[in-house]
Amino acid sequence: MSSLPFDPTPQALSRVDWTGTRAAGLARLEAFLPAAGAAYTRARNTDLGPDDRSNVSALSPWLARRLITEEEVVSRVMACHGFVKAEKFIQEVYWRSYWKGWLEMRPQVLTRFNQDRLALKQTVAEDPALAQRLARAKAGETGIACFDAWVRELTTLGWLHNHARMWFASIWIFTLELPWQLGADFFFKHLLDADVASNTLSWRWVAGLHTKGKHYLARASNIETHTLGRFNPAGQLAENALPLDEPFLQTGPGALPEREILFEERIGLLVHGEDLHPESLPLSAKVVGAGLLHVAEIGPADGAKNKFTRRAEQDACNRLEQAFGVEAPLMASLDEVLNWAVGLDVKEIATPYAPVGPIAWHVTDLKRALADQGIRLVQVRRSWDSRTWPLATGGFFKLKEKLPNLVRDLDRA
Ligand SMILES: Cc1cc2nc3c(=O)[nH]c(=O)nc-3n(C[C@H](O)[C@H](O)[C@H](O)COP(=O)(O)OP(=O)(O)OC[C@H]3O[C@@H](n4cnc5c(N)ncnc54)[C@H](O)[C@@H]3O)c2cc1C
Structure with missing residues (x-):
């Protein structure tokens, strides 16, 4: 120790x-x-x-x-x-x-992940032995003390240290031999910081799919050292497992979407859970109305993650009202947003750029629906993102x- x-x-x-x-x-x-x-x-x-x-x-x-x-x-x-x-x-x-x-630049990686995830849920439904192993892992009943403790931490607190996330994912994949996609899904449901890119790609990295053939193996001695002796799963881990492989997936980078520009002097501002600091968005126009698009989060409704999100969205609405001096409703459906936008009598609505993921899919639907009403939805990208x-x-x-x-x-x- x-x-x-x-x-x-x-x-x-x-x-x-x-x-x-x-x-x-x-x-x-x-x-x-x-x-x-x-x-x-x-x-x-x-x-x-x-x-x-x-x-x-x-x-x-x-x-x-x-x-x-x-x-x-x-x-x-x-x-x-x-x-x-x-x-x-x-x-x-x-x-x-x-x-x-x-x-x-590679949204197809997320598409494949989502297809696999849904197909695997069906596989689990048809395979009682797999369903039981999965249920034990998710309940923190594997008998591997560190893993079981991290499950409790994840499902109650909604947060794990980076090293614990690496060990957890490695044990899930290589020792418990469970599908990585279901592990990523489990993380995403509970993490306060659930992030489509960091989560999906980190699980792929641990599995050996991001850097082909290079996987991350959790070792008992490393866990003992870096938990200061709180855990030592000696003899319980698959420390020699091989990296995972997968059917061919094109991972060459495509182009980034073009940066969009606002033309109007009066605009509406619609924020969402990918970017809840509207005060620092680079906006050149006068905001005459503001609102927040709520996209339902996966995970237990009364769990730590959803509580954090609800509070964060309310906090953003309050700050929108203070910063722009307008009412800022929280809207959970496309129709609500459409009515709000039409009522503002503007030709453009600005919204923070939503990176690939569930919120971006809603934004795409909304863009089409607003266009039918003669309103342009402009995704404002921060220079931080454009430069990195x-x-x-x-x-x-x-x-x-x-x-x-x-x-x-x-x-x-
Ligand atoms: C399997 C797995 C799943 C993960 N899922 C997520 C996720 O859904 N959301 C998420 O934000 N991070 C995820 N991470 C990355 C990382 O574990 C967390 O960002 C980090 O633990 C957050 O702790 P911190 O704020 O104390 O980070 P610090 O060490 O204090 O670092 C500062 C900030 O840098 C960023 N950061 C640090 N390490 C990483 C990393 N490896 N990858 C990306 N960003 C990083 C985070 O925004 C973090 O807040 C995952 C890692 C693994 C191995």
């Missing part, structure tokens, strides 16, 4: 207040700032357990919905530590953008080597 590689930090940093508001996200950012430099570089890989998150930011739930933006997190960290000391942390924030850009996504044509390295330029240009964006 190794000792903690950094000084113990105050209680406020250890305990995370998982409230779905921008204020809670900003408070967590401020609490974590002193630890974002050398301490993060040294200690981030250790999973100290749910009562101590002092060695990582735990900002992912707020970043995933852009209650706080990548740009403000990186800018605050840079101001506090400078690039060199905070490079590791900054790299991690850019990993999120890398996965997004990678998937944006084109760098995700291959491996992360291409983006990583541009990091000094990317962060230097942040002030000028």
